[in-house]
Amino acid sequence: MIKQFLRPESLDEALALKTKYGDDAVYMAGGARLNASPTRTEHEIVINLSGIDLEGCEKTARGWEIGALTTLQTVVDHVALPEGLREAAALVYSRNVRNQCTLGGEIAAALPACLIVPALLAMDARVELADGNVMSVAKYQKQCEGLITKVIVPAEVYACFNQNVSKSAADLPIVNASFAIQRDKDGNESYGIAVSGSSIPFARIPAEDSILAFLTNDISRQQLEERIAETVSCETDFRGSADYKREVSGVLVASMVEEYRLQANKVQASKVQAGKVKGQ
Incomplete structure (x- = not known):
């Protein structure tokens, strides 16, 4: 009390x-x-x-710097922010709740079924603390010490996808997954995956090799699903068995990676077509 x-x-x-x-x-x-x-x-x-000014969104050399007291609804409404982050914030079903929840508060709460933290983990976002220390969201979640003043989404984030399975929009997610792509100035890509859920703790999954293998057609979608499922740790509860949650995790992640591959192929095809037209 x-x-x-x-x-x-x-x-x-x-x-x-x-x-x-x-x-x-x-x-x-x-x-x-x-x-x-x-x-x-x-x-x-x-x-x-x-009563403390810890709100607002600013683009800097480090990326998007977002004040810890910025509400989830502000994130949703800020059209310049990465679309994947805005989509993740919008997964919180109630606008009233989004107007109350803050980005820093969602990280500090460290709830296993949080809807926006997997996106931050997948994007390898960082937090800046009141003492000036900067660390990854993943590291902060392990210690949950220090007052968060900013959340920093890296400038290299190119795209982020989010999917979840729940019994209703208002229910806790059975599985919530995010897949993010970072692209440096030379076009080199790196990938991040994070999964959470009702009995699945926040986790950034080490599966970059499997993703790359799928994107280069070296493994099938079924194989990607199986590899992702093997990395997820969860427990059986009234929402589903551990095996079910692992399988769903694999399906969700593979679906997002496949969606990204289709988009990348379309972009590449458009570039090739544009080059042919230009050369005529």
Whole structure:
């Protein structure tokens, strides 16, 4: 039960309050997770961050830098942001919830069924903390320490795909998967996959070799599905068996990779056709 609700007016004041109260206090942004069941906080002291300017989206040399208190609805509405990130934020079914949830808060909550974190993991996004330290979202999720001030989506992100399976739009995802492509200035590509779900913890799956093999037609889609399924760790619950969730994970990821291959082939075909027309 919350007994003290503190409202710092600056980042320094918020950090000082956390130092003062230590583990007895918790930071709160929109309160969508900490102030609602089943994730309601047991801390008695809350340090509310709403009075601190940690919002906004800016394109820099590092990529897209997004303030930790930027709401998911703002991400959805910001047309210049990577489309895959906007799509992932939109997977949260309720606009009211999207207006309350913040990007930094979703990362800090570390919920296994979060809908936007897999996209951030797949894109190899980073967080900047109040002390200036910068680390990957994956590393932060392992320690969940420090106040997030920014989320940084790398400039090399070329595309991101998202798919999930759930019993309804309002239900927790049985499996939620994201596939991202990074492309450097020389055109070299790298790939990231992340999967989460009702009993599947956040995970960035090491499957780049399998993806490349599929994109170059060295393995079949069925083989890609099987390889992805082998890397996913999950448990049986009332939503489905562990075997079912692994199989679904493989199908979702393979579907996204295949979609990207089809798009890439179309782009290449268009370039070839344009070159023929130009040469005539």
